[in-house]
Amino acid sequence: MKENTTLVQVSTRSQSFGFFRAMSAVVWKDLAAELRGRELISAMLVFALLVILIFNFALELDAETRSTVTSGVLWVTFAFAGTLGLNRSMAMEKDRGCLDGLLLAPVDRSAIYFGKAIGNLIFMLIVEMIVLPVYSLLYNTNLFNPGLLLVILLGSIGYVAVGTLLSSMAVQTRTRDVLLPILLFPVAIPVFIAAVRASTGFLQGIDMAEIQPWLSLLITYDVVFTAVAFMVFDYVVEE
Amino acid sequence: MIEVRKLYKRFGMKTVLHGLDFHVDTGEFVALLGPNGAGKTTFLRILASLSRPTLGEVWISGHHLPSQAAAVRRRLGVVSHLPLLYGDLTAEENLRFFGRMYSISELNQRVAEVLELVGLSARRRDLVRTFSRGMQQRLAIGRAVLHDPDVMLFDEPHTGLDQDASAMLDHVLREVAAMGRTVVMTSHDLARTGDLASRFDVLSRGVITASIQRSQIDPNQLLAFYRQALQGTAS
Numbered sequence: 001m002k003e004n005t006t007l008v009q010v011s012t013r014s015q016s017f018g019f020f021r022a023m024s025a026v027v028w029k030d031l032a033a034e035l036r037g038r039e040l041i042s043a044m045l046v047f048a049l050l051v052i053l054i055f056n057f058a059l060e061l062d063a064e065t066r067s068t069v070t071s072g073v074l075w076v077t078f079a080f081a082g083t084l085g086l087n088r089s090m091a092m093e094k095d096r097g098c099l100d101g102l103l104l105a106p107v108d109r110s111a112i113y114f115g116k117a118i119g120n121l122i123f124m125l126i127v128e129m130i131v132l133p134v135y136s137l138l139y140n141t142n143l144f145n146p147g148l149l150l151v152i153l154l155g156s157i158g159y160v161a162v163g164t165l166l167s168s169m170a171v172q173t174r175t176r177d178v179l180l181p182i183l184l185f186p187v188a189i190p191v192f193i194a195a196v197r198a199s200t201g202f203l204q205g206i207d208m209a210e211i212q213p214w215l216s217l218l219i220t221y222d223v224v225f226t227a228v229a230f231m232v233f234d235y236v237v238e239e
Numbered sequence: 240m241i242e243v244r245k246l247y248k249r250f251g252m253k254t255v256l257h258g259l260d261f262h263v264d265t266g267e268f269v270a271l272l273g274p275n276g277a278g279k280t281t282f283l284r285i286l287a288s289l290s291r292p293t294l295g296e297v298w299i300s301g302h303h304l305p306s307q308a309a310a311v312r313r314r315l316g317v318v319s320h321l322p323l324l325y326g327d328l329t330a331e332e333n334l335r336f337f338g339r340m341y342s343i344s345e346l347n348q349r350v351a352e353v354l355e356l357v358g359l360s361a362r363r364r365d366l367v368r369t370f371s372r373g374m375q376q377r378l379a380i381g382r383a384v385l386h387d388p389d390v391m392l393f394d395e396p397h398t399g400l401d402q403d404a405s406a407m408l409d410h411v412l413r414e415v416a417a418m419g420r421t422v423v424m425t426s427h428d429l430a431r432t433g434d435l436a437s438r439f440d441v442l443s444r445g446v447i448t449a450s451i452q453r454s455q456i457d458p459n460q461l462l463a464f465y466r467q468a469l470q471g472t473a474s
Binding site: 018021022024025026028029032033034036037092095096097098100101102103104105106107108238239 | 250284287288289290291305309310312313315317319321322323324325326327328332336337339340341342366375382
């Protein structure tokens with residue numbers, strides 16, 4: 001006889017509700033764990049600030065040249081710091097076999113993917129929001145441009161969408177730290193090109209008609225790779 | 240309760256399971272014995288829907304794998320040599336998180352009950368990374384029974400535990416996890432499984448080579464039975 005304590009009632013709520021419940025549980029879990037450990041954001045932030053500082057000393061720029069390289073420096077910083085965060089976030093799932101624990105849950109596995117991706121996006125945006133004012137101070141450039149913030153949001157969504165999927169593949173291997181950037185950077189090139197061009201456009205006050213194609217590319221990339229990840233995540237994580 | 244027919248599992252060119260047949264009735268506690276590399280963990284991962292069979296049929300509680308994996312997972316509890324718990328969350332937070340993943344209603348009450356069952360109520364607000372290995376395994380059992388599954392799978396749950404912790408884990412296994420449930424446990428520790436299981440199957444080179452009920456064997460003869468089963472495969 002099973003333990004005669006309270007009868008467990010496993011609810012039969014609709015699948016969509018179960019999907020959002022599981023997704024929000026994964027986001028909550030990642031945020032709660034990060035609030036305790038502060039391993040992920042602090043590592044990303046320190047790394048990002050160091051990269052900006054190194055660029056500051058390496059590139060002695062006049063005001064005009066500075067405006068042309070700003071978006072490049074910013075996106076290199078975000079890409080490197082983002083890879084660090086994506087690796088750490090999935091490594092946390094591999095420690096103590098937690099990923100298996102997640103995969104054993106009777107939920108649509110894409111809910112786990114979206115939960116992880118939203119958590120990663122929140123961490124990346126937090127780091128970016130701290131990096132921007134520091135960059136503004138160091139390079140004496142005003143980065144608080146609504147257009148630039150939109151590009152950073154769209155670029156981060158695309159980068160995290162494909163990065164979360166690839167990190168869940170890379171984490172299964174022994175060389176995961178090395179493998180993720182090797183897999184991720186080539187696939188994310190369209191995001192970097194579009195994000196750098198659109199960012200430069202907004203910072204230099206170029207006509208919106210010229211920026212629009214890059215924004216469209218970013219939105220298309222976000223939609224396509226989110227859809228691809230939704231479809232293939234189950235196959236990626238199953239042996 | 241569990242029905243496996245002609246199960247094959249290949250990783251690239253390497254075949255780990257060679258047409259394995261396996262059957263477990265409701266309420267049975269089957270110890271799956273075998274040396275390292277015999278395919279025990281691979282087999283258990285297929286039963287747990289964590290790995291996809293290359294060929295063959297797997298049915299658990301009337302549900303087919305992998306096509307009805309979500310329905311199977313709802314009826315499964317899994318304990319492995321890793322705790323599958325988050326070190327930066329407390330014991331209570333871990334159980335609450337997994338409870339939400341299983342859509343358990345009246346979750347707070349159920350979490351309190353499970354913590355009581357595994358003897359960790361006093362440590363419910365402590366981070367799991369501060370727990371000893373034995374305590375982590377007890378909490379892992381709590382996580383596995385949280386949704387009251389019909390079938391329990393144990394993959395070498397005693398790995399890394401000292402004698403006292405293993406004895407305590409055995410107690411929790413008997414009193415909490417195994418009661419009334421169908422259980423499959425992999426192990427190479429014959430002494431421990433001899434006390435727990437109602438049937439012993441030997442898995443070697445990817446197939447079940449021998450099977451015997453506990454009532455049909457003297458516990459002292461288990462080692463001889465196991466060696467004989469392995470020699471039969473080797474010859």
